[in-house]
Amino acid sequence: MSLLEVNDLRVSFARRNAWFRSRSADFVAVDGVSLAVAPDEIVGLVGESGSGKTTVARAIVGLVRPGSGAVLLDGVPLGPVGRRTTAQQRAAQMVFQDPRSSLSPRMTVTAIINEAWRTHPESAPPGDRTAALHRLLDDVGLDASVARHRADELSGGQCQRVSIARALAVRPRLLVCDEAVSALDVSVQAQILRLLVDLRERHHLAMLFISHDLGVVHQIADRIAVMRRGVVVEEGRTTDVLGAPRHEYTRSLLDAALELSTTDAQDRSGN
Amino acid sequence: MTAAVDVQRETPIGARRGRAAVGRWISRIPYAVLAVYAVVGGVGPLIIDYNPVRVSLDDRLLSPGAHVVSGGIAWFGTDGLGRDVLAQVVYGARTSVIIGVSTVVVSCLIGVTVGIVAGYFRGWLDTVLARGIDILLAFPAILLTIVIAGAFERSVLVVVAALSATPWISFARVTRGVALSVRERPWIDAARVLGVRPTSILLRHILPLTVGPVVALATLEFALVVLAEAGLSFLGIGLPNSAVSWGQTIANGKQYLETAWWISALPGIALSLLIINIGILGDQLTARYGRGHLR
Numbered sequence: 001m002s003l004l005e006v007n008d009l010r011v012s013f014a015r016r017n018a019w020f021r022s023r024s025a026d027f028v029a030v031d032g033v034s035l036a037v038a039p040d041e042i043v044g045l046v047g048e049s050g051s052g053k054t055t056v057a058r059a060i061v062g063l064v065r066p067g068s069g070a071v072l073l074d075g076v077p078l079g080p081v082g083r084r085t086t087a088q089q090r091a092a093q094m095v096f097q098d099p100r101s102s103l104s105p106r107m108t109v110t111a112i113i114n115e116a117w118r119t120h121p122e123s124a125p126p127g128d129r130t131a132a133l134h135r136l137l138d139d140v141g142l143d144a145s146v147a148r149h150r151a152d153e154l155s156g157g158q159c160q161r162v163s164i165a166r167a168l169a170v171r172p173r174l175l176v177c178d179e180a181v182s183a184l185d186v187s188v189q190a191q192i193l194r195l196l197v198d199l200r201e202r203h204h205l206a207m208l209f210i211s212h213d214l215g216v217v218h219q220i221a222d223r224i225a226v227m228r229r230g231v232v233v234e235e236g237r238t239t240d241v242l243g244a245p246r247h248e249y250t251r252s253l254l255d256a257a258l259e260l261s262t263t264d265a266q267d268r269s270g271n
Numbered sequence: 272m273t274a275a276v277d278v279q280r281e282t283p284i285g286a287r288r289g290r291a292a293v294g295r296w297i298s299r300i301p302y303a304v305l306a307v308y309a310v311v312g313g314v315g316p317l318i319i320d321y322n323p324v325r326v327s328l329d330d331r332l333l334s335p336g337a338h339v340v341s342g343g344i345a346w347f348g349t350d351g352l353g354r355d356v357l358a359q360v361v362y363g364a365r366t367s368v369i370i371g372v373s374t375v376v377v378s379c380l381i382g383v384t385v386g387i388v389a390g391y392f393r394g395w396l397d398t399v400l401a402r403g404i405d406i407l408l409a410f411p412a413i414l415l416t417i418v419i420a421g422a423f424e425r426s427v428l429v430v431v432a433a434l435s436a437t438p439w440i441s442f443a444r445v446t447r448g449v450a451l452s453v454r455e456r457p458w459i460d461a462a463r464v465l466g467v468r469p470t471s472i473l474l475r476h477i478l479p480l481t482v483g484p485v486v487a488l489a490t491l492e493f494a495l496v497v498l499a500e501a502g503l504s505f506l507g508i509g510l511p512n513s514a515v516s517w518g519q520t521i522a523n524g525k526q527y528l529e530t531a532w533w534i535s536a537l538p539g540i541a542l543s544l545l546i547i548n549i550g551i552l553g554d555q556l557t558a559r560y561g562r563g564h565l566r
Contacts, residue, residue, distance in 0.1 A: 061464045089466035102457040106479040119467050
């Protein structure tokens with residue numbers, strides 16, 4: 001039984017100012033995507049930019065209304081974000097690409113986490129909130145002193161940890177990470193990836209990990225789905241997909257990634 | 272080597288610092304002038320006793336600095352009915368500030384509410400409001416104000432309502448612009464995914480970001496409102512005659528412009544100084560907090 005199921009999802013966007021245009025002029029971002037994420041599983045969703053990965057993520061958390069198809073949580077269809085039950089709202093949380101702008105610039109870390117708890121009181125820890133906040137920050141590898149800072153006083157890596165803490169505050173079951181490490185530098189990337197793997201074990205989280213970077217997905221995902229132009233072209237266990245890709249597009253993605261890493265290595269040996 | 276570089280740099284930095292200090296002092300002038308107006312408008316009426324209905328025909332048209340019959344000195348002269356011009360300027364300052372502040376507060380509340388709701392929720396509400404605003408903007412602002420002020424009996428409430436008729440539009444447009452750009456930010460998406468209620472998103476995530484531009488705009492609108500109030504009173508459709516307003520005093524001095532310039536000129540100078548300084552302050556605030564200061 002899978003935790004999250006996406007069935008034949010189609011999403012299209014009306015072009016801007018489409019007052020006089022016919023529906024056929026809509027831009028199709030996702031064209032029939034089916035996915036499943038089991039409890040405790042990390043599924044990687046890869047593909048070049050513009051392939052519709054982010055739209056899939058936004059449809060799962062309810063920020064985008066699908067044209068057709070369904071997003072099911074425990075077999076129950078999910079509506080747009082405002083129409084979900086509180087339990088459904090808590091269950092699926094998202095971590096965004098740009099660490100800085102995913103935190104309100106005028107709010108302190110304490111205020112950000114407290115907002116999550118105030119929105120879902122049933123997920124708030126009993127007893128002392130300050131102690132609980134420090135435990136939560138410690139959980140994502142942040143010092144308690146970060147609590148009184150605002151987002152614009154933190155580094156990118158710290159912001160992303162706060163984002164993860166905010167998502168964890170409501171004790172979700174599924175974490176959708178949309179390019180969550182792409183904006184970070186390589187060493188911080190590795191730390192955040194390790195943190196995510198850690199958290200999965202400690203909190204029994206399932207994850208949908210979206211990235212254009214095969215290397216990153218390779219490190220973290222149990223299964224991989226490869227997307228291109230709004231459809232999934234290949235899906236399977238990480239080792240299978242990356243070890244013996246069946247689809248031509250996956251192969252070309254792999255080749256491109258390999259080429260990049262070998263030139264990287266050459267650069268390094270050259271210096 | 273390092274020392275040489277340091278020596279080379281020293282003089283320009285010192286000179287720049289000196290000029291910056293002068294600039295800082297100049298930029299503080301508007302604050303000082305406005306503080307003087309606030310003190311004069313707030314404390315002045317408590318010290319100077321003035322009744323606009325009490326006339327003293329023996330003291331008609333005295334020039335500034337002359338002695339009045341009751342023994343005092345009329346520093347700003349007297350008007351055609353023997354009333355002290357200094358007292359009128361002081362009482363007028365209070366009137367202008369009260370009318371200006373209440374009008375700006377009223378239009379700010381209306382405009383920010385309308386703008387933030389329209390910008391965040393979009394949809395038909397936004398379309399209706401945006402078109403409505405466009406239509407209202409097509410009228411000359413002062414004309415609309417005159418129509419409203421002229422249609423009702425003269426009172427403070429009517430003046431404030433008439434003066435608020437157009438400024439709220441500027442507030443609505445600025446706030447709508449901020450809301451439109453902020454609603455696309457990931458932190459709003461994060462709040463929505465978290466299940467935060469729309470009213471909380473508006474109040475906690477969007478409203479704080481409108482404060483800078485709104486405060487900057489409020490100062491500019493304040494200057495315009497003070498000027499418009501004086502204009503209405505000058506035309507005789509502003510405040511009732513029992514109130515003291517710069518506009519009325521200037522209008523009273525109209526017929527004596529050649530013989531007793533001080534009746535119109537002194538309140539006029541007070542009005543101009545106030546408006547110029549608020550304008551400069553508003554420009555400073557706009558430069559600091561206006562457009563593009565979202566992050």
